[in-house]
Amino acid sequence: MFILVLEAFRKQKQITVQPDAENRDIPEGIWSKCSRCSEVLLNKDLIKNYKVCHKCGFHFRLTVAERIKMILDEGSFREMDANILPVNPFKLADYERKISEARKKSGLNEAVVAGEGTIEGVPVVTAIMDTNFMMGSMGTVVGEKITRAIEAAAAKRKPLIIFAASGGARMQEGILSLMQLAKTVEALARLSEAGQLYISVLTDPTTGGVSASFAALGDVILAEPEAMIGFTGPRVIEQTIRQKLPEGFQRAEFFEQHGFVDKIVPRPQMKETLAKLLKLHLQGE
């Protein structure tokens, strides 16, 4: 389930052309190269186009800040639990170093940001994952923040939207990471029993322990075009079965076809689609 972390790192490298990968998403970089069609794009235009390649439609990965800007009404977002810092339960030196690199690279305290805001005026609770922080992997703190977001949605009777972007459970926290699957799902079960709406949005990548827990359990499951989705990453599958995987395997379109995704929504239409869904669920209230 964790293998995708690697996959994703590999892929990330292909996306970036600036010499300094850490500044990839910061406006100082002028150009980006589309990792699919190799078109060289002005970052200014790219951001205006929701970070979608104007030539081939490739969806670049987003930072939390970019996602908030594209989805929530301007100025409406209020972050919750912003100050929970990462934990290192087994005191691993490698991990400590990775955490501090990730904090620097992403400008975030952890791989998920949760908060409240509005979408076309409809109040929501949302949690947004960011691959720039250790490939969005879920350890104790990510599990805790997601769970608190679910509980906040339940307590405030607001719809919940989670944007998943994760290689899976975070290996460095061992069994504690695995238990976050159970913790988040238990909280979702309560939200669901209370009759409240949960929309899960799968973005690139959503795999491992995140796909196999809260991300799979939306009342509505949306996905961004071509997002890599699945339990096991393609490289591990290839190694196991010793054959090349078919084109498009495990992409959002593949899972839509196999019945695991309600709708693939190109990023420029994501906000209006979410708003429509939210309003359809307001009826009668």
Add this chain to the structure above:
Amino acid sequence: MAAILEFEKPIQELENKISELRIFSKEKGIDLSNEISILEKRAVEVRELIYNNLTAWQQVLIARHPERPNTSDYINYLFQDFIEMRGDRCFGDDPAVIGGIGRFNGRAVTVIGQLKGKDTKENLARNFGMAHPEGYRKAMRLMKQAEKFNRPVICFIDTPGAYPGIGAEERGQFEAIARSILVMSTLKVPIIAVVIGEGFSGGALGIGVGDRILMQEHSIYSVITPEGYASILWKDSTRNREAAETIRIIARDIQKLGVADKIVPEPMGGAQRDPGTAAELLGRSIAETMDELLDLAPEILLAQRYEKYRSIGNLAD
């Protein structure tokens, strides 16, 4: 007699020597009882020294011992009138997961477990205990059936992970595991999850959200196998041993971390050395646990189950 692991050789050498002396003394009519008893004492000491100081990797080897009792053995030992139920009513039957109804100490219960084989042929038939989505969907079906008929559920965990294959992905491995976790989260009957060998990844947790998690003394449980950890994080699959120490997988550690509720003792050296006794000890522990849970009203049971998982990594900020 179970196959000997590398680190157990000093014990085996002593045991061989003792039996040689016995034969010799019998054949020649010489009284060697003194020498034998000294060696026997020594064997006890060596055994204790080795088994009380196992490294994490040695624990892995015991947990994966091919002759270690598997789910099917424990079903035979501990459950009467067991009837296997097959199929997920959706796609097929997954031989990596076995499930059914049986009687435990007189009470009808549902049993579900991953089933590893004991040799290559069996392992191929059982896919090394690595489930496909239909395995989790079968498990969910049997759990809902247990709820309907008010039967406790006992799950035996023994898997290196869910199967990484094309069909498994196509049929929604991630969704099957997530859904199974959800079903366990809300099931109104007691669930006892027991790790009997190795338990790794969401593949293990897919049948593991119990009111209580029991671990046999030499079982192991974590988010990823030591091999996976070493090859992904260190890009070096030869560092398995180190990875096993690093990620905390042994029963004692999993209990300290607040995940395992009880450790079930095993015969000295592991369940494979005396499966009958291992089963008896396991049966006793399951019975005690079930007594605790059967007293609880469903709302209390569910509230406690929620709290168990909610409190794992509940941080003070």
